[in-house]
Amino acid sequence: METIPEQTRLHIPQPESRPGEQPDFSRIEVPHAGEAGRPDPLIDARQMPDLSRALIRVLNRENKAVGPWANGISADTLREGLKLMLTTRVYDDRLFRVQRQGKLSFYVKSTGEEAVSVAAAMALRSGDMLFPSYRQQGLFIARGHNLVDMMCHCLSNTRDAARGRQMPVMYTWKAGNIFTISGNLGTQLPQAVGWAMGAAYKNQDHIAAGWVGDGTTAEGDFHHALTFASVYQAPVILNVVNNQWAISSYQGVAGGEHATFAERGKGYGIPALRVDGNDFLAVHAATRWAAARARKLGGPTLIEHVTYRVEAHSTSDDPSGYRPMEEAQAWPLGDPIERLKAHLIEIGEWSEEQHRQMHRTIAEKMQAAYKEAETFGTLNDGPQLPRGTMFEDVFKQPLPHHIRQRAQLEEEHND
Amino acid sequence: METIPEQTRLHIPQPESRPGEQPDFSRIEVPHAGEAGRPDPLIDARQMPDLSRALIRVLNRENKAVGPWANGISADTLREGLKLMLTTRVYDDRLFRVQRQGKLSFYVKSTGEEAVSVAAAMALRSGDMLFPSYRQQGLFIARGHNLVDMMCHCLSNTRDAARGRQMPVMYTWKAGNIFTISGNLGTQLPQAVGWAMGAAYKNQDHIAAGWVGDGTTAEGDFHHALTFASVYQAPVILNVVNNQWAISSYQGVAGGEHATFAERGKGYGIPALRVDGNDFLAVHAATRWAAARARKLGGPTLIEHVTYRVEAHSTSDDPSGYRPMEEAQAWPLGDPIERLKAHLIEIGEWSEEQHRQMHRTIAEKMQAAYKEAETFGTLNDGPQLPRGTMFEDVFKQPLPHHIRQRAQLEEEHND
C-alpha cells in the first residue's frame, strides 16, 4: 500500500480565515467610486473595455454619487429603493422570527444583499421576466407583490399560490412576471435565456433576467446559460450574486480564486460588469446598462454583484462553524441600506427622523400583514388546504391513477 | 393567435457558405508564423499574455520553423512524427474501406487532424494519462499501440480488448495509459481533471490530457472540467479540437461566433493557447509548454487546435448535404502531413523518394496487419467471441441474475 505524504501536490483552496481567526478581506480590492468607465450599452462586445475585474461603484466615501455610472436617478426613485430594501429586511427579520417560533419549516434571509434584487427590479420594466434563486425576495417586494401573499406562501397555507407544495421562500408569481423558484440550484439561468429567446422569437422587446449565487456558477447550467445566450445573442441579463459564501464553502471553492465570476463572460464574448453589490446606484446603473443593451438587440450581459451574506445560509445553518463571527463587520463594502440612506441624507433628500418613521411604518405594515396571513392558516394550525389537492397539477388533468390514489388517501383519513 | 413575423429578433448563427456556394474562410485570420510570443511556462496566469485569440504557428510559408515556439525539435523526431501521422492517415483510409465493404459497422476518420493527436502524444511522457474522444486515433498510433489490436477492436472480434462491447473507434488501452473512449461527448474531460487531481494527490508528477471537439465544448462537462481544473489547479491539458464542424453544425453553433474556444479559459484564470492545429511543430510546442507548466505545478492549460474536418463526420454522414464540397481545399491552414513533409524537405532532412518509400512501407504493414486482424474474426465472419461473455464485466463478479440470464441466452440458442 502506498502512503500519501502529508505534503500533497493537490491544491485545496482555503478561505482567508476560519472561526477564531481574524477576518481578512484584503483580497477584495476596493477601487474608488466613479473610477470604472461606462461604455455605450450598444458597444461591440469585442471593443468592450474590461469591466470584469473592475468594481463599478457610484457612491463614494462622502456618500456622493460620482462617475459615469451615476446616471441622475431621481431622489424619489432613491427613496423608493430605500423603502423597498428596508421592507425586504424587515420582512426577512419578521419571517425569521416566525420560523424560530416553529411556524415556518425553513427560512432564508437576504440581509446585506437587498440592493442586488431591489435595484435590479427597479431598473427593469414590468414586462421583463425574472428568474430568481431563493435569495432574491427583494425582486418580489420591489415589483409590489402583496406581503400577505408572500407570507401565505411561506406558511403553506390556504392562500399559498404554490398550494402547499413548496418550501418557504420558493415563491411563484405569474402576474408579477416572476418565475416559480426552484430548489435546484442553477436550473433557472438557462431557462431565463430560453425565455429571452422566446421573446426575441416573438419580436417582443421584453427581456429576461436570471440570478444565481457564486457557488452555483459551478453547475453545468451556468455554462449552458452563457453558451446559449452567446450563440443566440439572447436579450437576457445573467446575474451572479457573489456573496462570498455557498453554505460553508467560500467563493474560492466555486472558482473565485483564479478569476472573478464576471470574467466567466469573457470566454463567451459576453460583456461582463463587476459591480459593488452593496451600492444601490451601481446595481441600478449596471442593470439599466444591460437592459438597454439587451432591449436593443445588443445581446446578453453578465453582471457579478460583489456582496456579502451577512446572516446564516438559512435557518438550518450555523455559520459560526465555518467563518469568523466578526466577518460581516469586516466586510469592506458596507451595508446597502445604510449607504443609500447616507447618500440621501448627504444630498439633503432624507433625514434620520424620516428614516425612523419609515422603519416604523414598515414594521407596522409587516405586523399587520403577518397577522392577516396567519388567518389563512399555518403549517400546523388554522385553516388547511384540502389534502386531496396534492394530486392536482401533476398534469393539467389528473390521470386515472391520481384519482384512485386520491380516493385511497381520503379513505386512510376516514378510518 | 399571434403571428410570428418573418423578421425575427432571434439571432440564428449561420455558416459562411452552404452547398452550392463558394467556400469562405475569411473569418479565419492567419497571422504570420512566429508572431505569437512564448511566455515562460511557469508564468503567473494573471501575467499571461493573451494567446487565446492568437494563432500559434511555427511553420512559415517557406516551410521554415520560425519564432519563439520553434524549439529545436530534432529531425529524427520530426521524421517520426511524419511517419506516425501518415500511419494514422493510411490506417483511416484502410478501415474506411473495410467499413464500405460491410465488415465494420461504423468508422470515423481523422483526416487532416493527425497533427493534433500525434504531435501531442509525442510531446507527453508515456506515464501521462490520455482521455481522448473518438477522433484521436493518432494518440494510440503515436504511443505505439499495435495496429492489429486496434483493428481487432474495430472488428469486435475475438482479440478485441473491449470484448465486442463497443462500436469501432471506441478503443481502450490500459497498458498504453489511454482511457476507454466514450460514445457520450464531453464526459471524459472532467474525468481527465480528476485523474490529474489523483496524480497530484499521490504526489506523482504524471499529468493528464483530455480532448473534445468544438461542438462538445457546449456540454456542461466542459465547464466542470475547467472549473475543477482551476479550483484544484490540476495538472491537466484540456484540448479543444476545433475542426470547424460538429456533424452538420458549424463552429458558430457551439459558440465560436463571439469568442474563440481558447478564450473560454480566460474566464477561469486558465492560460489558453490557440494553435494552428495543422502545424505539427506548433501543436508539439504548445503541448510541451502546457506539460511543463502542469508538471511543475503551474496548473492547467486550455489549448484550442484550429483545424478542419476534411472528411465526413463518420461513415454514417454525408457532408455534401450541409457544406460546400470544395471547402476542404479552401481551408487556409493546409494539410498537416504535407506541411511537415515540406518542412523536412526544406531543411534537407527528407525527400519525395523517401516519402514515397515510407508510404509504401506503411501501406504494406497496414495490409499485413489487416490480414492478421481478420484471422481473429469480423463482426459477421470467422471466429466469434462466446456470446455468454456479454454478461461479464457488468460487475467484477456476475450477480445471480446475470448467471440466470446467461443460461437463458444459451438455451435460446440450443433450441
Place this chain on the structure above:
Amino acid sequence: MTNRNMIQALNSAMDVALGQDPNTLILGEDVGYFGGVFRCTAGLQKKYGLHRVFDTPIAEGGIVAVAIGMGVAGLRPVVEIQFADYVYPAVDQIVSELARIRYRSGGEYFVPMTIRMPCGGGIRGGQTHSQSPEGIFTHVCGLKTVIPSNPYDAKGMLLSAIEDDDPVIFLEPKRLYNGPFDGDPDKPALSWTEHADGEVPDGHYTVPLGKARVVRPGQALTLITYGTLVHVALAACEASGIDAEVIDLRSLVPLDTDTIMASVQRTGRAVVAHEATRTSGFGAELVAQIQEDCFWHLEAPVERVTGWDTPYPHAFEWDYFPGQKRMIAAMRRTLEA
C-alpha cells in the same frame, strides 16, 4: 393519404404543427439546415424559416432548459435529442424542472414541450446508440411517456404530444424508421410501403395519448408490448402458432389499463415485453399492475421478455435483443404453467 415511412410521418406531423401554430418551433442538434441525423426534420427549416427550426449547441441539458424558458414564454417547443442515450445530461432539467413546474407553481406555470428521441437497438449502434430509457421517465410523475410503433401512430401521436399542455417524452424506435422489423436481422429489410399503417393522412389528425391498440386479437394469452417489439410479437405469434392477443401500448404514461386488464382477465395469461434492460424496467410496473388487477384470473405467472441486465453490446446485439425466440419461449412457459 400518402404512404410514408416513420421518418416521413414524423416530418409530416411537425410540418402540420409548424403550419398551424406560429408558436410551435423545433430545436435540437443538427435539426436545422441538415434536417436531423435521421432526417426527421428535413426541409422544415427551409419551409418555415431559420428561427422556427434551428440547430442548437451540443448540450442536451441546455436545450431542454432553454426550451423550458420558451414554453414559459408561451411557445410550444419540440425538442429533438439526437439519441435517447444522450438524454442523461438533460435529466435534471427534465426531472427537477420540466416535470415539476406546473405542480410546484400551483398551476401558475406550465411547459407544453415535446421531447423526441430515437430509441432502441438493431442498427449496430452499440451501447450508446441503442438504449430504451422509458423506464426512468415513467417513474417521474409529471411526464407523459409514449412510443409509437408505426407511421400512422407516429404522426397522430406526435401531433397529440405537441398539442398537449403537459410535457411529453416521445420515443421513436429507430429500427422502425424505415420499415417494420420482425426481429430477424437476417431477413431482407421490409419497408412501410406494403404495410397498412404506412398509409398516413396528409393533414392534421391525432391519435390520443393513453389509448392502447389491440393489434392482434387472440385467446391464448395477452402479450403486452410497445415499439419495435410489437412487430416481433406479431411475427412470434405467426411463427409459433400461438393465438396471443397482442396489445401495442403506444402510451406508457398515461397507461390504458382498461384495455390491458380486460384482455388479461379474458385470457388469464400475460406476457409483457420490452427491449430495455429487465430490472426495474417498465415491464415490472406492468406485471405489478396486472397481478394487482387480475390476480384471480391469472393461470400462470406473468412473464417478462426483455433485454438483459447488461449494456447493449455491439457484437452481441442480437443476443441482447429480445427476439422471437425469447418471446415464444416465454409464451410457451406461460401456456404450459
Place this chain on the structure above:
Amino acid sequence: MTNRNMIQALNSAMDVALGQDPNTLILGEDVGYFGGVFRCTAGLQKKYGLHRVFDTPIAEGGIVAVAIGMGVAGLRPVVEIQFADYVYPAVDQIVSELARIRYRSGGEYFVPMTIRMPCGGGIRGGQTHSQSPEGIFTHVCGLKTVIPSNPYDAKGMLLSAIEDDDPVIFLEPKRLYNGPFDGDPDKPALSWTEHADGEVPDGHYTVPLGKARVVRPGQALTLITYGTLVHVALAACEASGIDAEVIDLRSLVPLDTDTIMASVQRTGRAVVAHEATRTSGFGAELVAQIQEDCFWHLEAPVERVTGWDTPYPHAFEWDYFPGQKRMIAAMRRTLEA
C-alpha cells in the same frame, strides 16, 4: 462498541476507511472543514488532512466526473451528494460512465466509487429535499444500490461499499439519522440510544451487500421494505397485531431473492413498501419477481405501499408518506383477499 446514531456510524465508517487506506478520499459539497450539512464527515478533514476530505464546487456532475478520474488513477473516492434530490445533474456521469466503464473497457478499467446521498422525506424538506430515487439506479446495470435502516448496518454497509470494486449508490434515509422513526410525526422523536442497532463496533467490520435481514419473523404475510419504512413496518405490525414477517432488504442490487422468496413461499402473502413514487418504483420490480418465483404459493395479490405519483409536497408531507395506516390497510387487504 459505542452507541452511535446513524450520522456517527457513517462518520465512523469513513474514519476507518480513511485510516486504513491512504487511497481513500472524501469529496463533496461542504464536506470538508464544515463536515457536511448533516455532519456526516465532521472532524475528518482535521484528522486526515485537507487533501483527504475536501469541499467541491457545486456541480454534482463535475464531482462524479472527477471522482471517476480519481478512481481510474487508483484512488477510492467516496462522494457525498448533499441531497439525493440533487443527484440528477450527475446522472449522465453515473449512468453513461461510472456504471459502464468496466464493461465497455472489457474489464481494463474500473472505478471503485461510493456515492452517498441522504434520501427520503419526513423533515419538511418539500419536493426537493425528500426524494427517493433508488428506482432509477436499480434500472441501470453496473450499479449496486443499497440503503441501510440503522446505525449498525450503515457503518458495516458503508465499509463494504467503499471496499467494493464496483460503484455503489449508498442511500441514507435522512429521517433515520438521529433515531428510528415509526411513521408517526406527532410522537416524540426517538433516539438510537435505546435501540440495539445503535450499538456500533468502533473498528472495522462489514455488513455484506446483497444480504437482506429478517427484522421480524412472522407467519401471516411477508412485508418487504427498506430504509425508513422498516421501522414503520415494525410499528404497523405492533399496532395492528398482524404477524407479518418483515424483511429489511438493505441492498436492492444485488437483491437477496433467496430470503424474499423463501419467506413468501412460506407465508403465501406479500406486501412491498417504499417511500418513492409508486409507478415504476422498485416495488414494481419486487412484485414482478415475487409473482415470477412464488406464483403458485401466492394466496393474494402482492400489495404495494408507496408514496403517491406526485412530488413530495411540503404541506402534505404526512399525506404523501406511506405511514402505518397505509401499510396496515394493505396488509389487511392482503390477508382478506
